Amino acid sequence: MVTNGKDFVKEVTPRDEDFSQWYLDLVLKTEMMDYAPVRGCMAIRPYGYAIWENIQQLLDKRIKATGHKNAYFPLFIPESLLQKEADHVEGFAPEVALVTHGGDEKLTERLVVRPTSEAIICSMYARWIQSYRDLPLLINQWCNVVRWEKSTRPFLRTSEFLWQEGHTVHSTEEEAEEEALKMLGVYKEFAETELAIPVISGLKTESEKFAGALRTYTIEALMADGRALQAGTSHNLGQHFSRVFDIQFLDKDKQLKYAWQTSWGVSSRLIGAIIMVHGDDRGLKLPPRVAPVQVVVVPIITKKQRKEVLERVREFADEFSGEIRIEVDDREEYSAGWKFNEWEMKGVPLRLEVGPRDLSQGGVTAVRRDTGEKFFINEKELPKRLPALLDDIQSNLFKQALEFREKNTYSVDDYEKFKDIVQEKRGFILSPWCGDPGCEEGIKNDTKATIRCIPFAAEPSEDALCLFCGQKNSKPVYFARAY
């Protein structure tokens, strides 16, 4: 179906008109995903999956560099195992998928399709850990998980999704705490460096923490519509699981002790975050580090110099394909203008146009997706300029996102003003909270804003009055409407 460029972009709802529809139009139109004939599930198409592969590669390197090894645990968890930890089952039981039949027979015990793997992994760890010498045990797995969500949205919340989940065991409480914070730091650095997404980090409140955790740490990002997205979490599990799964070790002092654990994860929802942080009315804007195609080369073909131009652009692919993810779009059934629009919509960071005039001037015309800037590059400079431009686009996307977040972060003491901002502007709102779950819930009921995190530096001060109840000595915490 050949349409001209304008029609093409017309099919995407303008972002400010309907953010939610803009998002859905984009993920479908750019062929990142498609809805599958299973409730709440999607097919991740090659263009979306390639982003996930880049995320995996870049994050896996960091997970291994911090001493973790990958492994794989079963998809199915016997229902009785999930039920061992009281908070954990309470949190997850309502949203699990259950296997009741296998091989034409009814099972004697129902199997839960993993919503997260603490239960099955702890049951194995109990067998593997005997002595302090077996610790720390630092394992990660990349896999699919299933949570029967009531309302779903591509990448952000689907019944099945892809993620990594780290599960570590330590001999002391301090070590577990250190690990949980270390991995939160890895996530923050990863999100900011590779996804160009600035995040705030801190502690979750009791009501927002992981079901079964002692403490949950989080990184939170601000989307372009002013709503927050939880982009990664790291849990200090304390001894909650080791006590019920009997993970004990003989310590150096010959005492048998329960181990200390952590778990931490990020998921394919990060793809949604990339779209919602950087995208605009023309489509996606992918950070070069994770873009499936970093540079697209479009030949501008005239009847006269057709052969020459096509030969030249094909040389490009060979010349740079080792170091840059470069694609030559030499399809003949589409016009150059149509291609410009399509690749802009697909968020390719840099476009190179090669026409007869470029050839005669010994170079190419480059167009940046982040700024729209158009300029000529001499051929000889390409090997240096291309990587430098990609780095610059990466930095600029981060800078733009950071500026947006700073512009949309408010410090507010007054509840009425708070309500106005939540209603009209959204964004992060730093406001004092006394620590009472009742106040947290009251604010949520009034405004739908939740506490995204308690920042690490947050200190109570006498004149900080709780937004909801007015109590003194409250701590500033981040509120936002969230996905």
Place this chain on the structure above:
Amino acid sequence: MVTNGKDFVKEVTPRDEDFSQWYLDLVLKTEMMDYAPVRGCMAIRPYGYAIWENIQQLLDKRIKATGHKNAYFPLFIPESLLQKEADHVEGFAPEVALVTHGGDEKLTERLVVRPTSEAIICSMYARWIQSYRDLPLLINQWCNVVRWEKSTRPFLRTSEFLWQEGHTVHSTEEEAEEEALKMLGVYKEFAETELAIPVISGLKTESEKFAGALRTYTIEALMADGRALQAGTSHNLGQHFSRVFDIQFLDKDKQLKYAWQTSWGVSSRLIGAIIMVHGDDRGLKLPPRVAPVQVVVVPIITKKQRKEVLERVREFADEFSGEIRIEVDDREEYSAGWKFNEWEMKGVPLRLEVGPRDLSQGGVTAVRRDTGEKFFINEKELPKRLPALLDDIQSNLFKQALEFREKNTYSVDDYEKFKDIVQEKRGFILSPWCGDPGCEEGIKNDTKATIRCIPFAAEPSEDALCLFCGQKNSKPVYFARAY
């Protein structure tokens, strides 16, 4: 638990005494896997999973180089979709796991946990393909699948396993056939180059082909106990699925046509093949290309030169860790002898010993796992010698496996002799078969040997009499007892 080296190896059953127990002892003792508390499922531990990661990386590169892109399709398949293709459902329905409840409610339609993904993928392809311009569609996915197996064995046959499955769509029959054969070729080259496993390739018989395929091609490897293992398959699906899932495209000639398809896969059972092809009484023998640890460095510590030796071995890791997967075993609670045994059992291709004498002579003592050969290497030569040695070990493992296969491949015309070989020596037996499924079944009932494949070059000859019925003009095909 510190034991001496002899005890350690004693815990593994000798290979020729009980091959099956030797295998189970090894996978557990080397910490490749452990049994999980779910029927027929296992946890793949880091040492086993690292082999899978290397397999993935090396094969994924080839899959991409042949033009395929990765994607991800849902784990769950509505039962009605699986039932569309008659042979497919007949083959898979008896061994599926069924999800009947989600989010505390009974589902209106039961969901099959994918045993393979043709049904769900074809339902999506029907939406994505309209025109010849959309073809060929070349997609692969890495994922977990579930088949409710009655009898299981770690890596070789488990209820859940990991694999890749390619699913391609073409506009002509010839193209699909070419693709199926091309990917079989990729598998063969991969198995022989990276896993050092020689394979024979050919066509499956009707009774052994994939449920729903037009034709199945296979690569078959010979294990050290003389049994065959199907190591990878590639299917020409014909139009079987496109007709029931309505995958039609408008061809260049403006005619609406049903597409031609292929699918192909290899799984984590390749890990089992590596163990059973190369292992010996001392344990695993891992091909360097997929070994999690290619070189282990063991310090020989004396009280006097303790510090010097430890410093030197740690330098090794830094020096070579960029290009070689090298590990320094400087654990203090184990003796050098114990470590030698453990790393031999774990199949590390090359061991370097560094003691005071090695230091004074300016080098290291090297021991090859494949030959047991022990020799001195001067430090200056290490950067060249290490990669060269690993290459040589890789080639030698392939050579040994090929020699074993050649020694255990028989060409037999006489059925009584055939039965003797199956009974006493096993191995591959090339014997004439008339093509009648009845004869194939008769032989299987008599001997448990199955036709592993019909070699590509197989031509009927007048004096080749079918092993079972004596009919003339039979074709030589490979028989074996198989896993």
